[in-house]
Amino acid sequence: MASLPMPPAVEMGPPRAVHEQSRAAATTEVAPTRTGSEGARAAGRGPSPVGEKQPRRAMKVILAQPRGFCAGVVRAIEIVERALEKYGPPVYVRHEIVHNKFVVDSLKAKGAIFVEELSEVPQGAVTIFSAHGVAKSVVNEAAGRRLPVLDATCPLVTKVHNQGKRYVAQGRVLILVGHAGHPEVEGTLGQIDGPVVLVQSEQDVAALKISPDTPVAYVTQTTLSVDDTRGIIAALERRYHNIVGPEIRDICYATQNRQSAVRELSHHVDVILVVGAKNSSNSNRLREIGAEAGIPSYLIADGSELAPEWVKDANTIGITAGASAPEVLVEDVIDTLRTLGEVEVSTLPGRQEHIEFRLPRELAAG
Numbered sequence: 452m453a454s455l456p457m458p459p460a461v462e463m464g465p466p467r468a469v470h471e472q473s474r475a476a477a478t479t480e481v482a483p484t485r486t487g488s489e490g491a492r493a494a495g496r497g498p499s500p501v502g503e504k505q506p507r508r509a510m511k512v513i514l515a516q517p518r519g520f521c522a523g524v525v526r527a528i529e530i531v532e533r534a535l536e537k538y539g540p541p542v543y544v545r546h547e548i549v550h551n552k553f554v555v556d557s558l559k560a561k562g563a564i565f566v567e568e569l570s571e572v573p574q575g576a577v578t579i580f581s582a583h584g585v586a587k588s589v590v591n592e593a594a595g596r597r598l599p600v601l602d603a604t605c606p607l608v609t610k611v612h613n614q615g616k617r618y619v620a621q622g623r624v625l626i627l628v629g630h631a632g633h634p635e636v637e638g639t640l641g642q643i644d645g646p647v648v649l650v651q652s653e654q655d656v657a658a659l660k661i662s663p664d665t666p667v668a669y670v671t672q673t674t675l676s677v678d679d680t681r682g683i684i685a686a687l688e689r690r691y692h693n694i695v696g697p698e699i700r701d702i703c704y705a706t707q708n709r710q711s712a713v714r715e716l717s718h719h720v721d722v723i724l725v726v727g728a729k730n731s732s733n734s735n736r737l738r739e740i741g742a743e744a745g746i747p748s749y750l751i752a753d754g755s756e757l758a759p760e761w762v763k764d765a766n767t768i769g770i771t772a773g774a775s776a777p778e779v780l781v782e783d784v785i786d787t788l789r790t791l792g793e794v795e796v797s798t799l800p801g802r803q804e805h806i807e808f809r810l811p812r813e814l815a816a817g
């Protein structure tokens with residue numbers, strides 16, 4: 452096996468290109484009419500059956516744009532795949548590389564081994580940190596054991612770490628807006644020296660013990676609800692006059708775009724299916740936004756979790772997908788709907804994303 456340099460030599464590349472086209476033409480684009488899922492077939496999957504096919508009128512299916520994979524997820528998966536090619540299996544991945552069982556199982560089949568603790572990684576084995584980021588203690592443990600590390604932390608998560616460190620260096624008390632226990636939050640809390648206070652709600656802000664004249668700063672988890680976070684930031688600004696922070700800019704482009712798209716989708720459909728994992732923060736936020744708009748909304752991993760009664764009276768079904776859900780699973784859901792009756796698929800116009808992140812130097816082509 453080729454050798455990797457010792458940590459912390461792996462470099463986190465800056466965004467290679469960060470530009471997005473504005474909204475596409477206002478006409479609805481009709482998606483290619485496929486009778487089956489190429490991706491699902493390639494993966495050896497057929498549509499997930501949900502019951503006897505019964506005659507009913509054609510269902511309209513509208514896909515949100517954008518949906519599914521973001522640049523950070525694409526990069527993280529590519530890091531594992533390239534590491535497997537370059538160094539040979541097994542490679543060890545700390546935590547799910549991204550929150551999606553289909554993705555994790557696909558990488559397992561290629562030779563990746565997923566662990567929760569570095570103590571499970573054998574001496575000298577190639578080790579990959581997940582897209583969510585890790586605490587400094589994990590980086591130090593890997594360095595202490597001289598594990599060859601590739602860091603798949605999303606550059607937008609690293610940006611939040613760096614921003615938090617800068618605020619603390621300015622002598623401010625740092626407040627992290629995020630969900631307790633989420634791996635990204637654990638990583639961010641563990642990256643910043645000095646006290647960091649976690650708040651999850653406006654009630655948490657009201658209960659803060661920090662005195663109002665303290666210089667404070669805040670950063671946020673990248674996958675929060677834009678609307679909820681605005682409320683929490685407003686509550687912080689009411690309580691602290693010496694406060695700085697990024698407003699909602701730490702909520703990443705992919706999260707914001709997918710939330711806008713599902714909000715738009717909610718104007719056109721009777722039910723919303725969000726394809727994503729139960730432990731995927733951004734997928735849960737998409738389901739909540741659909742529900743808050745008054746549309747019955749369900750988070751499903753794939754077509755096998757679709758309950759026919761959710762859609763039996765629906766004329767128009769909206770589908771979106773969280774940032775860690777591959778398109779093959781959206782196609783699986785559509786194929787499952789096809790077992791219930793005729794389906795016409797179209798895609799809402801929406802933002803086109805052209806963001807890519809550089810791979811670590813060791814894995815970059817060339």
Ligand code: SF4
Pocket residue numbers: 521522523524582605606607608673674703704705706733774
């Ligand atoms: S959701 Fe955003 S922060 Fe998370 S991996 Fe994707 S681009 Fe990065």
